[in-house]
Amino acid sequence: MAVALQRKSQPELSGGPIPWDEFAILRRENLTRWPTGAGVDIDEAVAYHKLMPAHKSLASAMRLAAQKRMCLTQPRGGFGTFAMQIELMQALEAEGLADIVPTTTDSYTRNERFGEAAKGMAESETVGRSMLNGFPIVNAGVPGCRKLVEASNRPNIVLSGTAMPRLTAEIALAAGYTGYLGSGIAYTVSYTKELSIAEGIRNYQYLDRLTALYAEKGVELHRRQPGFLTGTNIPPSIAIVTCILDTLLAAAQGVRNYGLELGQCLHLVQDAAAIAACGELCQEYLRKFGHPDVFTPVTSLHWMGAWPHDEAQCSALIAHGGTLAAVGGAVSVTTKSTHEAIGIPTPKANAEALRMTRMAIYMARGIRLDGLPEYEREKALIAREVRPIVDRVLDIGDGDPAVGAIRAFESGVLDIPWSPNRQVKSRVMPARDAEGYIRILDPGDVPIPAEVMEIHHEALRRRAERERMPFDHSLAIASVYEMSETLERLLPFQIEPDRCLGN
Amino acid sequence: MTPEQAARSARMLLTGVIGSDTHIVGNRVLSLALEKAGYRVASLGALTPAREFIEGAIETAADAILVSSLYGQGELDCRGFRDLCVEAGIDEILLYVGGNLVVGKQPWPDVERRFLDMGFDRAFPPGTRPEDVIAALDRDFAARAAGARIALP
Numbered sequence: 001m002a003v004a005l006q007r008k009s010q011p012e013l014s015g016g017p018i019p020w021d022e023f024a025i026l027r028r029e030n031l032t033r034w035p036t037g038a039g040v041d042i043d044e045a046v047a048y049h050k051l052m053p054a055h056k057s058l059a060s061a062m063r064l065a066a067q068k069r070m071c072l073t074q075p076r077g078g079f080g081t082f083a084m085q086i087e088l089m090q091a092l093e094a095e096g097l098a099d100i101v102p103t104t105t106d107s108y109t110r111n112e113r114f115g116e117a118a119k120g121m122a123e124s125e126t127v128g129r130s131m132l133n134g135f136p137i138v139n140a141g142v143p144g145c146r147k148l149v150e151a152s153n154r155p156n157i158v159l160s161g162t163a164m165p166r167l168t169a170e171i172a173l174a175a176g177y178t179g180y181l182g183s184g185i186a187y188t189v190s191y192t193k194e195l196s197i198a199e200g201i202r203n204y205q206y207l208d209r210l211t212a213l214y215a216e217k218g219v220e221l222h223r224r225q226p227g228f229l230t231g232t233n234i235p236p237s238i239a240i241v242t243c244i245l246d247t248l249l250a251a252a253q254g255v256r257n258y259g260l261e262l263g264q265c266l267h268l269v270q271d272a273a274a275i276a277a278c279g280e281l282c283q284e285y286l287r288k289f290g291h292p293d294v295f296t297p298v299t300s301l302h303w304m305g306a307w308p309h310d311e312a313q314c315s316a317l318i319a320h321g322g323t324l325a326a327v328g329g330a331v332s333v334t335t336k337s338t339h340e341a342i343g344i345p346t347p348k349a350n351a352e353a354l355r356m357t358r359m360a361i362y363m364a365r366g367i368r369l370d371g372l373p374e375y376e377r378e379k380a381l382i383a384r385e386v387r388p389i390v391d392r393v394l395d396i397g398d399g400d401p402a403v404g405a406i407r408a409f410e411s412g413v414l415d416i417p418w419s420p421n422r423q424v425k426s427r428v429m430p431a432r433d434a435e436g437y438i439r440i441l442d443p444g445d446v447p448i449p450a451e452v453m454e455i456h457h458e459a460l461r462r463r464a465e466r467e468r469m470p471f472d473h474s475l476a477i478a479s480v481y482e483m484s485e486t487l488e489r490l491l492p493f494q495i496e497p498d499r500c501l502g503n
Numbered sequence: 504m505t506p507e508q509a510a511r512s513a514r515m516l517l518t519g520v521i522g523s524d525t526h527i528v529g530n531r532v533l534s535l536a537l538e539k540a541g542y543r544v545a546s547l548g549a550l551t552p553a554r555e556f557i558e559g560a561i562e563t564a565a566d567a568i569l570v571s572s573l574y575g576q577g578e579l580d581c582r583g584f585r586d587l588c589v590e591a592g593i594d595e596i597l598l599y600v601g602g603n604l605v606v607g608k609q610p611w612p613d614v615e616r617r618f619l620d621m622g623f624d625r626a627f628p629p630g631t632r633p634e635d636v637i638a639a640l641d642r643d644f645a646a647r648a649a650g651a652r653i654a655l656p
Contacts, residue, residue: 079606080606107522107523107524107574107576108576110523111523111550113523120576120579129606129607132576132606133575133576133606161525191525192525192550193525193548193549194550230527232528306528306529309629309630339607339608343573343575343603343606343607343608344606345607346607349608418527418528418531420525420527420549420550422548477532477535480528480532481532
């Protein structure tokens with residue numbers, strides 16, 4: 001059963017910090033929504049965090065990795081029972097050498113259907129295989145989740161693709177998780193159909209304020225923004241715009257350790273340019289808003305679109321993804337596995353993908369593209385797209401990023417490709433160009449300057465001509481499937497017998 | 504309009520992604536391809552509870568329901584789907600299901616059997632292309648016109 005929060009009064013949404021007295025009331029209400037909420041005692045939780053060894057803190061790990069120019073590895077992973085989840089977490093650490101150990105929640109938990117999650121957990125125990133696609137953190141409660149936190153010797157992060165994180169976050173953070181992924185704009189437009197963007201923003205303002213409350217009590221936590229959005233050919237500028245707006249919202253609540261995730265485009269130059277531009281542009285807007293002290297490491301994500309079935313092809317995507325992250329200077333990389341096309345991987349496949357990625361990172365050490373003309377051009381192009389959009393959003397929000405974001409989605413100034421949310425126009429349409437860059441085929445109502453759109457269109461026209469395809473939305477649809485096609489289609493035998501006869 | 508498309512335009516299809524699943528891209532590509540092929544299509548989108556499929560099918564007088572599930576929990580969400588159809592008086596409606604239907608890598612024949620036992624007429628494995636679905640629909644509607652439940656393999 002869905003558990004809705006009965007808010008006594010709904011103050012007008014703004015990007016400003018939630019007053020502490022109001023926040024205390026919100027917390028009390030939130031914690032009564034499921035019995036395990038009663039197990040959250042923030043002062044006891046703070047004491048628990050302070051007793052944990054420093055290397056279990058993701059906030060510290062990310063700061064150290066950024067300082068030393070490391071690229072940490074982090075998989076995803078969640079199963080429906082304690083035994084399976086602990087076995088997974090230990091395999092990821094021992095066999096996969098995961099620098100960061102995840103707990104992915106199941107989709108019932110993400111949608112706050114805790115009753116159904118409980119049934120799924122019980123049935124998983126009975127049948128001996130996971131019926132849930134993740135671990136039900138709320139049902140497990142604080143003592144249960146501490147068993148998971150203590151199962152490995154690495155920092156733990158919660159991965160919960162939802163616009164409704166409040167109760168899950170209370171329990172996970174109290175249990176000793178030191179990282180939490182998710183944000184109000186990105187997750188509402190990627191993971192919900194009916195929820196208003198205002199409500200999603202409010203829910204993450206709660207989580208960010210909770211993070212600030214831990215900080216006030218001396219515990220720094222790592223929050224993270226999921227700029228991968230709907231995971232399908234997201235042009236870097238579209239991702240980075242959401243990174244900037246979500247970062248401003250988090251910073252206003254008091255968050256000071258805020259990661260930015262970008263899904264890989266699978267183009268070495270474009271991905272490196274995106275990673276650099278993301279960090280720099282977020283800092284630019286943070287300074288404008290008077291937050292010069294927010295740490296914003298960038299995380300690069302293995303390909304988030306459709307994967308091939310051939311495990312050999314998948315291995316190439318995985319290893320290449322390690323190279324893209326390391327060369328691009330990402331502080332961490334989030335991995336997928338050779339099982340991606342068919343769903344959730346076994347612990348073994350998950351750990352193997354971590355090792356493939358790690359080897360690629362090792363080999364890429366020290367390589368950077370700074371100064372390469374294509375890289376500098378691409379980075380400048382991203383900034384030429386991002387600034388006009390963000391400036392327009394802030395303008396129509398009278399300087400408030402929350403108000404601006406809501407109005408901008410209504411008017412289409414902000415737009416996300418392939419969004420399941422009804423409030424998003426999803427008119428912006430990306431496609432991959434002849435050189436493998438992700439370009440914008442149709443900007444919808446997003447204010448991308450005409451001279452910049454001409455660069456995108458020119459690149460896509462070249463592809464349409466080369467492959468004898470119409471210059472229209474069929475380019476976008478072909479790009480959705482492209483990376484999942486077989487090698488026989490993507491790159492068939494290149495030297496046909498008759499082509500050699502003339503030599 | 505080709506004669507093939509004209510025949511298809513008499514058929515209404517209902518598509519959607521079941522349960523708490525947000526994976527909309529493949530479902531939207533499928534819906535576009537079905538429309539382009541000539542079928543009439545009503546799309547429920549992501550995050551659609553089973554009962555909304557049934558209500559939608561009645562409302563649109565659909566000839567078939569095409570259920571997508573990508574996130575692994577389809578096995579829980581799809582249980583009793585045919586029973587809901589029977590309760591609502593649309594016992595005979597053509598039911599397809601497709602996607603990543605279970606958690607983890609399991610042999611496809613086992614997974615297919617599980618979903619056929621739930622009352623789906625066809626189950627499609629991961630990686631199915633819209634052309635394959637259109638071909639199956641054409642054959643099944645032709646078989647139905649001839650009095651069979653679905654086309655033989």
